[in-house]
Amino acid sequence: MPSLRRMRKKLQKQVVRWTIWLSxxxxxxxxxxxxxxxxxRQVRGLNLPHTIARVNGTDxxxxxxxxxxxxxxxxxxxxxxxxxxxxxxxxxLVDAELLxxxxxxxxxxxxxxxxxxxxxxxxxxQLLSARQQYERDKEFRDFIRRQYGSLDALxxxxxxxxxxxxxxxxxxxxxxxxxxxxxxxxxxxxxxxQDSYTKFRLRHIFVSADRFLPKGKTPSDQERQQARTKALxxxxxLRERLLKGEDFAELAKKESDDAVTKAKGGDLGELTLxxxxxxxxxxALSLLPKMKVGExxxxxxxxxxxxxxxxxxxxVELPPDYHKVRxxxxxxxxxNIWLGEKGEKKCPKCGSTKIKQIxxxxxxxxxxLREQRVGERWSHLLQELREKARIEVYDPExxxxxxxREGKNDEAIRYxxxxxxxxxxxxxxxxxxxxxxxxxxxxxxxYMSEGKLKxxxxxxxxxxxxxxxxxxxxQLGSILVLQGKKDAALKVFQKVANSNPTPAQRFxxxxxxxxxxxxxxxxxxxKLAEKEGGPGGFSVPLSVR
Numbered sequence: 257m258p259s260l261r262r263m264r265k266k267l268q269k270q271v272v273r274w275t276i277w278l279s280x281x282x283x284x285x286x287x288x289x290x291x292x293x294x295x296x297r298q299v300r301g302l303n304l305p306h307t308i309a310r311v312n313g314t315d316x317x318x319x320x321x322x323x324x325x326x327x328x329x330x331x332x333x334x335x336x337x338x339x340x341x342x343x344x345x346x347x348x349l350v351d352a353e354l355l356x357x358x359x360x361x362x363x364x365x366x367x368x369x370x371x372x373x374x375x376x377x378x379x380x381x382q383l384l385s386a387r388q389q390y391e392r393d394k395e396f397r398d399f400i401r402r403q404y405g406s407l408d409a410l411x412x413x414x415x416x417x418x419x420x421x422x423x424x425x426x427x428x429x430x431x432x433x434x435x436x437x438x439x440x441x442x443x444x445x446x447x448x449x450q451d452s453y454t455k456f457r458l459r460h461i462f463v464s465a466d467r468f469l470p471k472g473k474t475p476s477d478q479e480r481q482q483a484r485t486k487a488l489x490x491x492x493x494l495r496e497r498l499l500k501g502e503d504f505a506e507l508a509k510k511e512s513d514d515a516v517t518k519a520k521g522g523d524l525g526e527l528t529l530x531x532x533x534x535x536x537x538x539x540a541l542s543l544l545p546k547m548k549v550g551e552x553x554x555x556x557x558x559x560x561x562x563x564x565x566x567x568x569x570x571x572v573e574l575p576p577d578y579h580k581v582r583x584x585x586x587x588x589x590x591x592n593i594w595l596g597e598k599g600e601k602k603c604p605k606c607g608s609t610k611i612k613q614i615x616x617x618x619x620x621x622x623x624x625l626r627e628q629r630v631g632e633r634w635s636h637l638l639q640e641l642r643e644k645a646r647i648e649v650y651d652p653e654x655x656x657x658x659x660x661r662e663g664k665n666d667e668a669i670r671y672x673x674x675x676x677x678x679x680x681x682x683x684x685x686x687x688x689x690x691x692x693x694x695x696x697x698x699x700x701x702x703y704m705s706e707g708k709l710k711x712x713x714x715x716x717x718x719x720x721x722x723x724x725x726x727x728x729x730x731q732l733g734s735i736l737v738l739q740g741k742k743d744a745a746l747k748v749f750q751k752v753a754n755s756n757p758t759p760a761q762r763f764x765x766x767x768x769x770x771x772x773x774x775x776x777x778x779x780x781x782x783k784l785a786e787k788e789g790g791p792g793g794f795s796v797p798l799s800v801r
Contacts, residue, residue: 304678304688305650308346311353312646318688320349321651325689334760335727338694343657354641356427359434366429371422374429379414383407438633444626446618450572451545452625455526457569458544459504460536462522463491464513464561474663484561491555491562498552504566513561522566536563538636575621582615652678653690656698665702672699693723700731709739726752726761733768746772753777759785 307315324345333341390396397407404410418425467490468483469475475483494511498504505521512518524535532540537558547553547567555562577595585592585603592605595617602609649655656671672695679690696719703712716732729752736745749768752761762785769778 308651310648339657359430364433366426375418439630442629454572457526458524459522459566461508461512461564462514463487487561577617580617583611584614586610693719759788
């Protein structure tokens with residue numbers, strides 16, 4: 257067992273390795289889905305799919321999905337947000353499986369030696385963290401001796417605990433390898449860095465795919481694809497007119513579907529590359545630096561259509577510290593680190609001449625840009641994997657949530673009814689996060705979106721038979737307001753006001769009271785909300801009466 261002093265020095269050198277990017281942290285906190293032994297497709301005692309979905313032929317078991325939902329019950333999530341979080345968890349599980357499959361497709365694997373090395377590193381980090389709770393090594397060792405017998409015994413116990421989570425650890429290492437492989441595909445030059453500080457003055461004409469969608473009905477996937485094809489053809493035709501001499505600004509006023517810039521002749525002002533790629537499309541990142549002033553681009557695919565872009569000017573605006581260098585004072589009592597001009601001779605803090613150049617700001621910015629590009633490559637890869645994925649969903653509530661997201665209300669209602677039937681067949685359904693009140697609430701929202709207020713009221717009153725949650729009462733009150741039943745709505749809102757609502761619910765109440773002409777009650781709720789600390793959280797009704 258290495259000494260704690262040596263261990264500390266070693267870990268300080270490895271600090272960067274403990275920084276795992278945010279998206280991957282979330283995926284692996286989920287506690288994924290390998291290593292479970294399942295028999296059959298149904299949850300015992302319930303007509304509920306054992307597998308919530310299949311991704312390119314690989315099952316996502318319900319246990320993985322529910323393990324994450326269990327963690328969410330410790331947070332204050334509102335009734336209105338519960339469906340969103342279920343969808344978010346589902347999509348993260350799908351993304352994690354897609355990335356795992358991509359890593360395997362690339363021939364990436366995790367060896368036993370790599371697993372052992374990472375486990376050793378984790379144990380060392382835990383030991384260092386435990387040691388930092390004590391002022392002296394002797395106090396720490398005395399405690400360990402009393403509680404565990406020896407430092408080795410504690411370390412061995414932690415090794416065993418970590419090995420029980422070896423599946424999660426293996427996936428973490430696999431994703432690190434995949435990210436490293438993507439990093440090898442990304443090259444960033446100083447020209448790329450200077451391009452990132454270039455501001456491009458742009459005009460654009462946007463051709464929206466929505467222009468070509470059928471009116472008065474929810475479009476199918478095929479109709480959406482046809483609309484995008486027509487938008488591309490339209491953008492190409494407009495470009496031909498521009499190349500023949502038509503004025504870009506005048507054509508933008510007539511033809512652009514961007515309501516914000518249309519009246520200004522498509523003027524986008526000055527945009528950086530990062531801003532341009534989000535405003536126009538991912539291709540802008542590589543396209544704009546190659547364009548000449550006055551040039552008109554080919555159609556650039558955006559979020560929901562195509563852009564024609566005219567480059568009207570560009571200028572480089574480097575940060576003030578671009579050419580500075582980083583120094584460190586070698587005086588033991590100082591250790592100051594600062595950015596300064598090239599050729600500095602002494603520390604600005606202590607005046608010592610024992611200084612050392614440890615970096616250049618230009619190179620630091622280059623490394624930052626490279627990490628940014630790797631992140632963009634990661635996101636782009638994930639988007640490609642999603643578009644190509646073959647995903648089959650089996651869970652009826654998830655089917656309903658996804659159908660509602662696509663505007664397929666009839667499908668969503670049918671699947672919610674199926675989920676509700678399962679939820680009421682057996683009271684143990686709540687252990688699988690199927691709650692009748694939440695299902696009725698979602699049905700009420702769907703009916704409201706279609707203007708079917710009687711059906712919406714019926715569903716929310718059924719939800720209230722299972723839960724007395726304030727969000728459900730707010731939903732009922734809002735339906736009554738839309739039906740013109742103001743007195744009944746006022747009683748509902750007053751009941752919520754007297755039941756210790758959250759600050760966020762009080763703000764909602766204030767808005768409703770104002771609509772009902774009760775400015776006195778609205779002002780009272782606003783004051784209470786501000787006094788209680790601004791917008792708060794919501795409680796998820798987890799019990800079924």
